Amino acid sequence: MRAMISGDLVRFKSVTWPYNMDGQWRIGLLVKYEKLEKMGTVLYKGRLLRIRAAQIEKAGVKDESR
Secondary structure (H helix, E strand, O other), rough: OOHHHHHHHHEEEEOOOOOOOOOOEEEEEEEEEEOOOOOEEEOOOOOEEEEEHEEEEOOOOOHOOO
């Protein structure tokens, strides 16, 4: 499996204010991933969210249909 790169469809958990989403998995577009900082920038519903890498996973085939 290849590493996450910009433009990948990812699923993520965001539990930070003001985007409290109850810790559910969401689908978004990875805009930028900074390996050194272990942070990713995800486009979700027109907003750019900075999320810890531990809370981001590359989405699979089943996630694309959601």
